[in-house]
Amino acid sequence: MPKAFLSAIEALRRRAVEWVSSATADEILELPAAMLGLSSDVGSDTNGGKRRRRLLKKAARELTPSECDEIRTKLGSLDHKTPQYRKMRDNLARHYGATRRQIACAVSTHRAWQKKESAK
Known part of the structure; x- marks a missing residue:
């Protein structure tokens, strides 16, 4: 892949990490599962559910x-x-x-x- 494309993806990832670290619990709950890197059919006992709970815990x-x-x-x-x-x-x-x-x-x-x- 072109270097510019990879650096753009990395910049977006950094911005997303910054936003999630300052997001409130309501904002995280409103995010679609796909934006958190989860599949849309995530149950609470899967790794995706654990990831969402971890994000909520940080925002608490x-x-x-x-x-x-x-x-x-x-x-x-x-x-x-x-x-x-x-x-x-x-x-x-x-x-x-x-x-x-x-x-x-x-x-x-x-x-x-x-x-x-x-x-x-």
């Missing part, structure tokens, strides 16, 4: 205490094994630009604190 931000309080009020009453909890957790993660694990941790630490307080 820390939650503020007030946001954690809002999350706790919305999710605190739901059982974590129900589909309603999972759906609400995923929606909140998208809304706050956080990972699902951050959302779950905000709720679980609050529940642990409640148990500790009630034991006193």
